[in-house]
Amino acid sequence: MTSVANSTGGAGALPAPAAEPGKSVTGTRLWVAVLFLLPAFVLLGALVVYPIGYSIWRSLYDADGSGFVGLKNYGDIFANDATLTAVRNTAIWVAVAPAIVTALGLIFAVLTERVRWGTAFKLIVFMPMAISMLAAGIIFRLVYEQDPNLGAANAVAKSIHDTFVSSSVYPNARPNAAVSDLKPSGGGSFTTTGTVRAGTPAMLPLVGIAPNKLPGSPENARTASGSGVTGTVWLDFKLGGGGTKGKVDPGEKALKGVKVEAVKGGKVVASAKSGADGTFTLPASADGARLRLPASNFSAPYNGIDWLGPTLVTPAIIGAYVWMWAGFAMVLIAAGLAGVDRNLLEAARVDGANEWQVFRRVTVPLLAPVLVVVLITLMINVMKIFDLVYIIAPQPSQDDANVLALQLFLSSFGGGGNEGVGSAIGVILLLLVLPVMFVNIRRLRRERQR
Amino acid sequence: MRTTSSKNGTRRAARTAAALLAGALTLALSGCGGDDNKSDGGGSSESSSGLKLPSLSGQTLEVAAVWTGAEQDNFMKVMDEFKKRTGAKVNFVPTGNNTSTFLGTKIQGGKPPDVAFLPQVGVLHQFADKGWLKPLGADAKAQLTKNFSKGWVDLGAWKGTQYGVYAKAANKSLVWYNTANFEAAGISSTPKTWKDFLTTAQTLSDAGTPAVSIGGADGWTLTDWFENVYLSQAGPDKYDQLAAHKIKWTDPSVKDALTTLAQLWGKNDLIAGGNKGALNTEFPKSVTQTFSGDTPAGMVFEGDFVAANINGDTKAKLGTDAKVFPFPAVGSDSPVVSGGDVAVALKDGKGAQALLTFLASTDAAEVWAAQGGILSPNKEMDQSKYKDAITKQIAQQLISAGDNFRFDMSDQAPAAFGGTAGVGEWKDLQDFLRNPKDVAGTQQKLEADAAKAYGSG
Numbered sequence: 073m074t075s076v077a078n079s080t081g082g083a084g085a086l087p088a089p090a091a092e093p094g095k096s097v098t099g100t101r102l103w104v105a106v107l108f109l110l111p112a113f114v115l116l117g118a119l120v121v122y123p124i125g126y127s128i129w130r131s132l133y134d135a136d137g138s139g140f141v142g143l144k145n146y147g148d149i150f151a152n153d154a155t156l157t158a159v160r161n162t163a164i165w166v167a168v169a170p171a172i173v174t175a176l177g178l179i180f181a182v183l184t185e186r187v188r189w190g191t192a193f194k195l196i197v198f199m200p201m202a203i204s205m206l207a208a209g210i211i212f213r214l215v216y217e218q219d220p221n222l223g224a225a226n227a228v229a230k231s232i233h234d235t236f237v238s239s240s241v242y243p244n245a246r247p248n249a250a251v252s253d254l255k256p257s258g259g260g261s262f263t264t265t266g267t268v269r270a271g272t273p274a275m276l277p278l279v280g281i282a283p284n285k286l287p288g289s290p291e292n293a294r295t296a297s298g299s300g301v302t303g304t305v306w307l308d309f310k311l312g313g314g315g316t317k318g319k320v321d322p323g324e325k326a327l328k329g330v331k332v333e334a335v336k337g338g339k340v341v342a343s344a345k346s347g348a349d350g351t352f353t354l355p356a357s358a359d360g361a362r363l364r365l366p367a368s369n370f371s372a373p374y375n376g377i378d379w380l381g382p383t384l385v386t387p388a389i390i391g392a393y394v395w396m397w398a399g400f401a402m403v404l405i406a407a408g409l410a411g412v413d414r415n416l417l418e419a420a421r422v423d424g425a426n427e428w429q430v431f432r433r434v435t436v437p438l439l440a441p442v443l444v445v446v447l448i449t450l451m452i453n454v455m456k457i458f459d460l461v462y463i464i465a466p467q468p469s470q471d472d473a474n475v476l477a478l479q480l481f482l483s484s485f486g487g488g489g490n491e492g493v494g495s496a497i498g499v500i501l502l503l504l505v506l507p508v509m510f511v512n513i514r515r516l517r518r519e520r521q522r
Numbered sequence: 523m524r525t526t527s528s529k530n531g532t533r534r535a536a537r538t539a540a541a542l543l544a545g546a547l548t549l550a551l552s553g554c555g556g557d558d559n560k561s562d563g564g565g566s567s568e569s570s571s572g573l574k575l576p577s578l579s580g581q582t583l584e585v586a587a588v589w590t591g592a593e594q595d596n597f598m599k600v601m602d603e604f605k606k607r608t609g610a611k612v613n614f615v616p617t618g619n620n621t622s623t624f625l626g627t628k629i630q631g632g633k634p635p636d637v638a639f640l641p642q643v644g645v646l647h648q649f650a651d652k653g654w655l656k657p658l659g660a661d662a663k664a665q666l667t668k669n670f671s672k673g674w675v676d677l678g679a680w681k682g683t684q685y686g687v688y689a690k691a692a693n694k695s696l697v698w699y700n701t702a703n704f705e706a707a708g709i710s711s712t713p714k715t716w717k718d719f720l721t722t723a724q725t726l727s728d729a730g731t732p733a734v735s736i737g738g739a740d741g742w743t744l745t746d747w748f749e750n751v752y753l754s755q756a757g758p759d760k761y762d763q764l765a766a767h768k769i770k771w772t773d774p775s776v777k778d779a780l781t782t783l784a785q786l787w788g789k790n791d792l793i794a795g796g797n798k799g800a801l802n803t804e805f806p807k808s809v810t811q812t813f814s815g816d817t818p819a820g821m822v823f824e825g826d827f828v829a830a831n832i833n834g835d836t837k838a839k840l841g842t843d844a845k846v847f848p849f850p851a852v853g854s855d856s857p858v859v860s861g862g863d864v865a866v867a868l869k870d871g872k873g874a875q876a877l878l879t880f881l882a883s884t885d886a887a888e889v890w891a892a893q894g895g896i897l898s899p900n901k902e903m904d905q906s907k908y909k910d911a912i913t914k915q916i917a918q919q920l921i922s923a924g925d926n927f928r929f930d931m932s933d934q935a936p937a938a939f940g941g942t943a944g945v946g947e948w949k950d951l952q953d954f955l956r957n958p959k960d961v962a963g964t965q966q967k968l969e970a971d972a973a974k975a976y977g978s979g
Contacts, residue, residue, distance in 0.1 A: 154945065218802045246791070248728065280791070282706070282730030282817070309729050313708015378798065467739055468801045468952040470944035482944065485623075490938075 177401025226376025579609030741948020
């Protein structure tokens with residue numbers, strides 16, 4: 073709107089043809105022009121100029137709107153950690169999201185030109201644009217769900233992980249801390265404090281697994297016997313509780329296949345696996361060693377990536393944004409590409425440039441104006457990003473995903489109820505958008521003059 | 523011409539349908555009324571409770587509250603009874619989650635509802651200060667003093683004037699447990715003290731059950747955890763001081779309470795899903811993962827409203843599969859932290875006062891209790907009217923606390939501190955759940971946020 077007004081103003085400043093006073097270039101009377109412009113001015117004034125003015129005025133008052141506080145609200149903003157995180161995150165958004173979206177859009181546009189089913193592909197990539205931000209937010213909230221059974225992202229992460237690392241038989245099992253001398257020895261393994269002697273069976277009671285959830289059909293445990301270095305690994309808990317802790321009571325189940333290592337002076341001298349009745353036998357050389365249950369016995373099942381945790385939440389939401397807007401960038405760039413003179417590309421190829429050089433040296437420079445438009449439009453769009461963040465970020469990490477527009481909403485209406493601070497954030501947001509707008513207007517004007 | 527006639531035809535059909543529907547509705551309503559008559563024993567209860575209500579036939583009253591769905595239906599049953607006795611029709615206006623904002627705009631727009639239920643004490647104070655509330659009339663006050671203990675009466679008053687009736691209460695000091703898991707772990711008695719509680723949790727965990735389910739993705743469940751521990755450990759006086767921010771959050775008593783909490787929150791093994799899992803668990807999920815699924819958890823802490831989630835989202839049966847015990851005593855006594863909705867009049871007139879009088883009566887409390895899903899702080903009502911044994915047990919725990927119960931602290935605090943997702947106490951306790959070692963840092967953050975919120979509010 074402003075750009076049009078400015079450019080007509082610019083046109084008016086050109087050396088005008090000698091006209092009658094009170095008449096413009098086109099020969100309309102001034103009052104007629106004013107009359108026609110009036111509705112637009114009234115609307116603009118009521119819907120744009122007045123709210124901006126009111127926001128600035130409001131930002132100088134306190135929460136109630138009754139007391140004048142000067143620039144205190146602005147001071148509060150920069151003294152508040154939440155707002156500073158919001159500023160930082162908005163900066164990340166502006167720097168990262170438009171660039172990725174434009175780059176992806178460019179790649180899609182250039183590639184779809186060459187495939188037979190280009191239109192169908194474009195249609196699919198463009199489709200997310202048809203969804204509201206709110207719906208997209210809900211979709212990605214589900215995609216990023218922590219539980220691999222629910223969240224698509226973690227389902228993928230888990231299946232990749234599990235192809236390379238096999239999970240343990242007894243995840244989450246642990247020694248019965250009350251009666252066992254097995255103590256955590258770093259990295260998830262447990263080592264006895266005492267040493268094992270031949271003829272005295274070692275007792276390694278474990279707990280933390282439900283007796284009815286043991287894999288297979290486990291046998292009852294048996295106390296090891298014999299003169300060698302032996303011991304028993306078993307589940308020191310039976311359904312309904314009871315029994316003596318640290319003793320193999322009747323009905324308590326054996327834990328088969330647990331790896332037991334004999335450690336002497338920090339070095340593994342022997343190792344064995346427990347049998348079906350939970351007993352294991354180590355060679356005589358293990359006499360006097362300490363017993364260690366390595367972490368591989370207990371490693372918890374891989375639970376995927378914490379997408380919406382404090383560290384990854386902003387990149388994850390940017391991912392959702394890219395999914396939505398890549399199609400938009402692609403369509404605009406493809407339109408620009410259609411206007412590129414094919415002869416130039418052909419000439420470059422004839423001159424011996426390879427495809428990458430053609431893309432890099434000819435296509436991209438020719439598309440530069442379109443790319444700038446896309447980039448700037450996205451930048452303005454990203455600065456006021458709100459809905460995706462509000463919906464995708466779960467409560468505990470909302471602070472870490474905070475952006476300015478969200479902070480504006482939260483401090484005005486989200487319980488803080490301080491519309492003064494909210495207005496101040498709004499004004500700051502406006503100041504941040506202005507340079508981008510300025511660049512955009514300059515560029516538009518230059519284009520018009522060309 | 524043809525189009526007009528066909529249009530007339532459809533219109534006539536629609537009218538017939540509407541008439542039929544209306545007829546069906548009247549039938550259904552009168553059916554309900556008939557039932558109520560029988561269970562109430564007609565007008566006899568009216569005389570026995572000594573409740574006198576004016577005739578308001580032809581009047582229409584508006585009541586605003588946060589309830590929707592079944593809660594709203596249950597309340598409307600009470601209003602049906604009111605209509606039967608006075609002839610006044612009651613329209614229900616749902617307020618949405620932000621009650622104070624909704625009512626604020628209504629009042630400023632000059633169209634307040636006659637009666638509104640406010641979910642927070644702070645809102646009552648705020649509205650009273652602005653002169654938006656009408657004081658309680660003599661009849662309503664008489665019912666109130668007759669039927670309610672002093673603690674509940676005083677909660678509805680502000681600066682010496684009685685404004686409200688706490689017709690609906692919540693008991694937020696309950697631990698719900700999965701009986702099957704307790705049996706499998708061989709636990710025969712429910713824990714009475716915090717130490718027992720931790721031992722029970724450890725036993726459950728040893729038996730392979732995720733011991734305690736915490737809905738940490740919702741900050742308010744964590745504030746309730748803290749309040750129960752604090753009330754029991756530091757006592758009601760300290761609790762009141764902290765609620766009014768007369769002592770700071772850096773007080774040693776807060777340190778003790780957080781340290782106590784850390785005895786549970788700091789043990790990854792005892793929490794369903796570990797600390798990280800708890801932070802990803804919303805309150806409804808914390809209930810469903812205790813009573814359904816492959817490896818249900820052992821215990822889940824929250825108020826009486828958990829019953830609604832158990833009934834609605836799981837197959838567990840209250841009283842057999844799911845049972846409840848009072849929050850364990852950290853200090854000398856088990857805490858009773860409560861919440862509730864206070865009915866206030868926003869308009870002058872006989873109608874609003876009559877409705878408040880009715881709500882303060884035992885008659886209303888009994889009709890409401892019979893619908894289920896609500897607790898009444900009305901100590902004179904017939905406790906046997908509660909729909910099920912569990913609710914009765916919970917209600918009795920609440921009543922027997924006498925005046926030693928305390929109102930939810932975060933509901934007394936300014937919304938920016940105690941009632942907003944992602945900031946203030948909610949956020950700080952979530953951070954504490956993420957890192958339960960950092961007691962001092964948590965205290966400092968809490969104090970900084972509280973100072974800001976109480977200062978501006």
